[in-house]
Amino acid sequence: MQLKRRTLxxxxxxxxxxxxxxxxxxxxxxADTKWDKETDVLVIGYGGAxxxxxxxxxxxxxxxxxxxxxxxxxxxxxxxSGGFMVPQDGPTALKYLxxxxxxxxxxxxxxxxxxxxxxxxxxxxxMTGLKEGTELWVYGHAGFQNLPGxxxxxxxxxxxxxxxxxxxxxxxxxxxxxxxxxxxxxxxxAVQLIQKDGQVVGAVASNNxxxxxxxxxxxxxxxxGGYEFDPESLxxxxxxxxxHALGNPGNTGDGLRMAQSMGARLWHMTAYSCPxxxxxxxxxxxxxVAMMAPSFIWVDKNGxxxxxxxSPD
Ligand SMILES: Cc1cc2nc3c(=O)[nH]c(=O)nc-3n(C[C@H](O)[C@H](O)[C@H](O)COP(=O)(O)OP(=O)(O)OC[C@H]3O[C@@H](n4cnc5c(N)ncnc54)[C@H](O)[C@@H]3O)c2cc1C
Numbered sequence: 001m002q003l004k005r006r007t008l009x010x011x012x013x014x015x016x017x018x019x020x021x022x023x024x025x026x027x028x029x030x031a032d033t034k035w036d037k038e039t040d041v042l043v044i045g046y047g048g049a050x051x052x053x054x055x056x057x058x059x060x061x062x063x064x065x066x067x068x069x070x071x072x073x074x075x076x077x078x079x080x081s082g083g084f085m086v087p088q089d090g091p092t093a094l095k096y097l098x099x100x101x102x103x104x105x106x107x108x109x110x111x112x113x114x115x116x117x118x119x120x121x122x123x124x125x126x127m128t129g130l131k132e133g134t135e136l137w138v139y140g141h142a143g144f145q146n147l148p149g150x151x152x153x154x155x156x157x158x159x160x161x162x163x164x165x166x167x168x169x170x171x172x173x174x175x176x177x178x179x180x181x182x183x184x185x186x187x188x189x190a191v192q193l194i195q196k197d198g199q200v201v202g203a204v205a206s207n208n209x210x211x212x213x214x215x216x217x218x219x220x221x222x223x224x225g226g227y228e229f230d231p232e233s234l235x236x237x238x239x240x241x242x243x244h245a246l247g248n249p250g251n252t253g254d255g256l257r258m259a260q261s262m263g264a265r266l267w268h269m270t271a272y273s274c275p276x277x278x279x280x281x282x283x284x285x286x287x288x289v290a291m292m293a294p295s296f297i298w299v300d301k302n303g304x305x306x307x308x309x310x311s312p313d
Contacts, residue, residue, distance in 0.1 A: 024192060024257040024258060024260070024261045025192070025261055026192065026193040026194065026195040026200070026258075026261045026262055027192050027193070027194045027195070027204060028194075028195065028196070029194050029195065029196040029201050029202065030196075033194070033213060034213060035202070035213050035214070035215040036212040036213050036214065037065065037212060037213075037214045037215065038214070038215040038216075038217070039063050039064060039065040039214065039215075039216055039217070040057070040062035040063040040064065040216065040217045040218040040219075041053075041054075041057040041062045041063070041064045041065075041216065041218050041219050041220075041221060042064075042065050042066075042067065042202070042203055042214055042216045042219075042220045042221070043057070043064060043065070043066045043067070043221045043223060044067055044190040044203065044220060044221065044222050044223065044224055044254075044255060044258075045067075045068065045069070045075065045222065045223040045224035045225060045255060046066050046067075046068035046073040046074070046075065046176075046184060046186075046223075047073070047074060047075025047076060047077040047078070047169075047223065047225055047248075048075070048077030048168065048169065048172060049077075049223035049225075050066060050068075050075075050221070050223035051066075051077075051169075051172035051173070051175070051176050052172070053221045053223055054066050054176055054180075054182050055130070055172075055175055055176060055180065055182075057218075057219075057221070058180050058182055059180075062218055064182050064183075065182075065183050065185070065214065066176070066182060066183070066184045066185070067184075067185045067188040067189070067190055067203075067205050067214070068184060068185065068186050068187075068188065068250075069187070069188070069189035069190075069224075069250045069254070070186065070187065070248065070249075070250040071186055071187050072186070073169075073173065073184065073186065074165075074169045074173075074248070075225050075247075075248045075250065075251065076225055076226070076247040076248050076251065077165065077168060077169050077172075078165050078166060078168075078169035079165050079247055079248065080164075080165040080168070080247075081157075081164050081165060082157050082158060082163070082164030082165040082166075082167055082168035082169075083139060083140065083155045083156065083157055083164065084123070084155065084156055084157075084168075085120070085153060085154070085155050085156075086120060086121075086123050086124050086154055086155075086156055087117070087120065087121070087152045087153050087154065088152040088153075088154060089121075089152050090117040090118055090120065090121050091117070092149040092151075092152040093117045093120065093149060093152055093153060094113065094114065094117040094149075095148050095149035096142065096144075096147055096148060096149030096150055096152070096153055097113055097116070097117065097149075098113065099144075099147040099148055099149065100144060100147060101113075103144065103147065104271065106268065106271060107267050107268065124136060124156070127158070127171070130171055130172070130174070130175040130179075131171055131174050131175060131179070134158065134159075134171060135158070135159040136156045136157065136158060136159065137156065137157055137159050138154045138155065138156055139155055139156070139157050139164075140154075140155040141153055141154060141155060158171050185205075185207065187207070188205045188206065188207045189205060189206050189250075189254065190203045190204070190205045190224075190254065190255075190258065191204050191205060191206055191211065191254075192204040192258070192261070193220060193258050193261055193262060194213065194215075195262065200216070200219070200220050200262060201215065201216060202214050202215045202216050202220070203216070203220055203258075222255035222258055222259055223255065224251070224253075224254050224255030224256075224258075225248065225250070225251040225255070226251050226253065226272075227251065227252060227253030227256060228243075228245035228246070228247060228251055228272075229245050229247075229248075229249045229250070229251050229252045229284070230251075230252040230253045233252075233253045233256070236269075237269040237270050237272075238270070238272055238274075239270070244277060244278075244279050244285075244286035245284075245285060245286060246275070246277065246285055246286055246288055247285060248285075249284045249285065275288045275289070275290070276288070276289045276291070277289055296309065297309055
């Protein structure tokens with residue numbers, strides 16, 4: 001990542017414009033603070049982003065600890081369809097991704113997008129390097145085939161005998177736990193960041209019904225996923241009632257509130273994917289109803305067809 005410190009700071013400076021959503025405050029460290037654990041890098045949340053961050057921090061010489069709220073790691077990554085985009089060339093992918101932002105009329109950071117399109121070209125080698133014998137396969141192409149540059153977008157999965165999300169997360173898990181022996185504490189949710197003089201110096205986590213203070217020498221990385229199981233965030237950002245979430249019930253926006261407690265600005269909070277689904281009695285997560293073309297048509301209240309269901313627009 002070649003994001004400059006200046007870019008990050010200008011993001012932080014704009015934080016006053018965003019409503020402070022929750023009462024989570026960073027705890028102040030002082031001379032009396034007792035530390036229960038110490039590490040260089042603390043990764044909070046063990047889904048795909050947390051696993052990748054832990055691998056990179058470890059391989060760059062840091063002592064890493066991962067804490068995960070749930071009894072199982074994987075988050076949405078493990079139950080997802082396990083697909084990831086790798087384009088055939090970076091500059092054309094930049095055109096395509098820029099067009100998707102413009103289509104969505106969405107706030108965009110050109111420097112970040114440039115870096116993303118450069119770095120993404122190394123993803124295939126990075127993934128296959130995680131475990132000997134790893135194979136990737138192309139299962140799809142660009143979602144918006146009416147936008148410039150779509151033809152270079154390929155979507156890959158990790159080949160394997162299980163569900164695609166499991167194949168993806170099993171690979172990460174092997175790379176984290178078996179190959180690198182990075183310690184993982186399950187059922188250990190982070191509840192608060194700890195700061196000193198405006199710098200994050202640790203985090204409070206709950207473990208076995210007790211709060212523990214984890215000291216960090218370098219960084220805390222927040223990879224706690226989305227907010228889909230937090231009713232307050234759904235009301236504020238998705239702006240509706242009675243939404244049912246798909247996925248991991250641990251994703252309640254904790255990292256977003258912790259980031260805000262240090263003055264971070266949020267973006268893209270109203271951008272979400274919202275499929276048709278149904279509530280399952282006795283289950284926290286909803287069941288998605290996938291209607292695969294060409295097996296359906298849209299009709300209005302009079303039963304009249306009103307759209308071209310096959311149009312990419
Ligand atoms: C059904 C479904 C299918 C999908 N298919 C695809 C796909 O094919 N391709 C694609 O690109 N995207 C897909 N997505 C979206 C994709 O899964 C997510 O964008 C991605 O997995 C997010 O990764 P993450 O690591 O940020 O979050 P997650 O994988 O959700 O991990 C977050 C982790 O943080 C933990 N956590 C939360 N709070 C705390 C806390 N306070 N302390 C400690 N840990 C905490 C959570 O329990 C969780 O384990 C899909 C999503 C769903 C629900």
